[in-house]
Every structure is written in structure tokens, then in C-alpha cells.
Amino acid sequence: MTTRTATLAVATTMIGVLASTPAAWATSNGVVTGMGHDLVQRLCSACHMVEPGQSDPPNHVGGPAFQTVANRPDITERSLRRHLRATHSNAMIPLAMPNPQLSEDELIKIIDYLISLRIVH
Numbered sequence: 001m002t003t004r005t006a007t008l009a010v011a012t013t014m015i016g017v018l019a020s021t022p023a024a025w026a027t028s029n030g031v032v033t034g035m036g037h038d039l040v041q042r043l044c045s046a047c048h049m050v051e052p053g054q055s056d057p058p059n060h061v062g063g064p065a066f067q068t069v070a071n072r073p074d075i076t077e078r079s080l081r082r083h084l085r086a087t088h089s090n091a092m093i094p095l096a097m098p099n100p101q102l103s104e105d106e107l108i109k110i111i112d113y114l115i116s117l118r119i120v121h
């Protein structure tokens, strides 16, 4: 009886780069594109206008356009963080904003994106 030894070479090399995507990069108009933009398109655009230059029509119901929010003088990174970590809808106000359940990383990228929409006068 012969014994055959099979050697299995297991390639453990990961192809590609580990998640080292640049968080964001500024375009010529100063709006941060990249992960934050992708995230808001995916997670927020059902209820909000998320693109720069978009504003809500007069009788709009639902979430305010992100550029409109960004331009409010009371909006800061802190206020956005507070808003995005809370649940605003409940049995009495079911159409208010649900808690988006963001990771810390997503939160940072989304806040960067929102602040970048601010029009500096």
C-alpha cells in the first residue's frame, strides 16, 4: 500500500486592500463626497433630499433637505450627533425620524457630509 501525501497550499493572502478607503475628499465646490455621501443616499434619501443644491418644495412633509438643515445657524456637529443618536418617532408621532442606528464610523462620515453642504457666505 502506498501512501500519498498531498500538500495543500492554502493561500491566505487577502486580495485587495483592507478597508482603507479615504473617508472623504473635497470636490471643487467644497462638498465632501465619498463614504458619507454613499451612506446618506442609502440610509436617508427615502425621507430627505440629500444632494447639494436640493431644497424641499413648499408643502413638503417629512425630513428637511440636508442642505437646508446644514445652513441653519443652530446646527453644529454636536447637535447633529445628538439628533442622529436618538429616536424621534414613537407611537404618538410615528412619522418623525427613526433612530438610524449608525456605527460611530458612519456617524462621523455622515456628519462630515452634512456639514460640508453648508453654504459659506
Ligand code: HEC
Pocket (backbone or CB within 6 Å): 040, 043, 044, 045, 046, 047, 048, 062, 063, 064, 069, 079, 080, 083, 084, 088, 089, 095, 096, 097, 098, 100, 110
Ligand atoms: C423615515 C424617514 C426618515 C429617515 C429614513 C431619516 N430621516 Fe432624518 N428626519 C426625518 C424627519 C421626519 C425629520 C424632521 C422631524 C424630526 O426631527 O423627527 C428629520 C430630521 C432630520 C434632521 C434635522 C435635525 C434637526 O436638528 O432639526 C437631520 C440632520 C436628519 N434628519 C438627518 C438624517 C440622516 C443623516 C438620516 C440617515 C442616516 C436620516 N435623517 C434618515 C425623517 C427621516
